[in-house]
Amino acid sequence: MTKYHLTSAARLGLGTALATACLTGAAWAEADLEAARAIVEAHSVLPSFEAPGAPFDAASCMAGKRILSIPTSSAIPFVSGIEEGMVAAAEEVGFEVRTWQNQGQPTQWVQGIEYAISNGYDAVDLMAGIDPNALAPQVAAAKDAGLKVFASHHRDVTDETAEPNVDVSLPLSFSRVGEIIAAWIVTKTEGDANVLVIGSDDVPPSQPYWKSFEAKLAELCPDCKATYYNVPVAEWATKIQTTTQSALLQDPSINYLFPIYDSMSQFMLPARAITGRMDLPIASFNGTPFIIDMIRNGDVEMDVGESLGWIARSSLDAYMRDLCEVGDVPDELYIPFYIFDAANAETAGVPAELDKGYGDAHVGGFRALWGLE
The missing domain is CATH 3.40.50.2300 (Response regulator)
Structure with a gap:
């Protein structure tokens, strides 16, 4: 390997050039x-709530409907927290969201879709990282059986990958x-x-x-x-x-x-x-x-x-709009981002808790949007 050494004169010239660049702004912006x-x-x-669509009577149009939600892995606390939020919000509206428990194995995701088809669910949801294209045969089978297919929190909004047979796709703005x-x-x-x-x-x-x-x-x-x-x-x-x-x-x-x-x-x-x-x-x-x-x-x-409760309700809002055919179905998750640092970390709890510290504007906001209050 050849090594290069600067002479004293060269170093002086380089130093002068760098100093001149600093003064004139030629080298650094x-x-x-x-x-x-x-x-x-x-x-x-703290995030404020902005309705992602027009109000609708969710309780009436969702009565008797069932969604099977398949998370990327039930072992991930972040993902299981979203699932818990969806189940709870669905109970408020008056219909069923069931979580398909799994350990992140693709074969388990396949089994979940097959279970939804054979047990007469209205829709299947692929949540938080499952690529619908990786399960194309099963997704197609669900569609052929009359189920809606949803996917959420699985890609960035700039990703324009086609997702055939997916009724609602909700990317996140990573x-x-x-x-x-x-x-x-x-x-x-x-x-x-x-x-x-x-x-x-x-x-x-x-x-x-x-x-x-x-x-x-x-x-x-x-x-x-x-x-x-x-x-x-x-x-x-x-x-x-x-x-x-x-x-x-x-x-x-x-x-x-x-x-x-x-x-x-x-x-x-x-x-x-x-x-x-x-x-x-x-x-x-x-x-x-x-x-x-x-x-x-x-x-x-x-x-x-990102509030897990907000993710859950934003996902559910879009799914219900599609199932109820009320229009205004969003094309991405409505999730405000909030910075935690030393000044506000304690608002998340001591120790910190899932979905705490974001305020509760989304709870009342979505309930009003769904006609629950």
């Missing part, structure tokens, strides 16, 4: 801190989350960010989410830097720590950690300790309770949360 702060502030206030976190990091580093990003490309929204973060970071702070590493979900426990540790040793100038799903954070903490970088802040997304506890304890700086 100033970060737009005002725009970044505006995005952060907009997501630091890309908006990427923009919020980019704005937070630019704000907190005052336009001097070098971010280590850990993602999982086997989760469909991961790339749109990462790309939106990267684009917004470049827009708000042209001289900020972000480096992305892919760690598949099955390898989180074994590879996130070593990947983080290696990256920190290779680039000591890294000053922010961004695991794109907040449960990844727990595997980054040992790498911070081993490399002597406990000062490195962490920002992420999901609002998982134990991560909000980490915010309260000072181990994580920020988490963008």
Whole structure:
């Protein structure tokens, strides 16, 4: 390998050039801190409710109807929390939503669809990560049997993948989350960010989410830097720590950690300790309770949360609109995003609880929309 050395004169010339560039703005563009702060502030206030459609008499049109909801895995607290919210909201309206318990195996999802068909359900719901295209024969069979097929919280709004035979598809704006976190990091580093990003490309929204973060970071702070590493979900426990540790040793100038799903954070903490970088802040997304506890304890700086109850009611609202043929069926989940940090982490409970800390505007809002009050 050839090595290059600068002479004293060359170093002096380079230093002069860099100084001139700093003064003239030729090499560095100033970060737009005002725009970044505006995005952060907009997501630091409790969400208010805005009706996603016209009111309708949900109790009358849903009487006697049944939906079987198949989550990606019943073992994931975040997902099971959404399911519990859907079951409870359906009881308020007066119809049945049943959760198909499973451990995340595709064969179990297939069995769930077959059960819905053979037991006369009106609809089957693929919730929180199941790709309808991966179950195309079963989805087609459900449609042939007269069932509606729904899918929710499974891809980003920018993903235009066709989903044949799906009656209602409700993607989530993971890309908006990427923009919020980019704005937070630019704000907190005052336009001097070098971010280590850990993602999982086997989760469909991961790339749109990462790309939106990267684009917004470049827009708000042209001289900020972000480096992305892919760690598949099955390898989180074994590879996130070593990947983080290696990256920190290779680039000591890294000053922010961004695991794109907040449960990844727990595997980054040992790498911070081993490399002597406990000062490195962490920002992420999901609002998982134990991560909000980490915010309260000072181990994580920020988490963008999404209310599980809001997800449940938003999903159910769209499904009922389709089953009742009332129109106004949304084409994405109506979920406001809310920033948790040291200032408000306690509002989620001590210890933090699923779906606590977001206020309750969505509860009364959807009840009124459904004609229940």
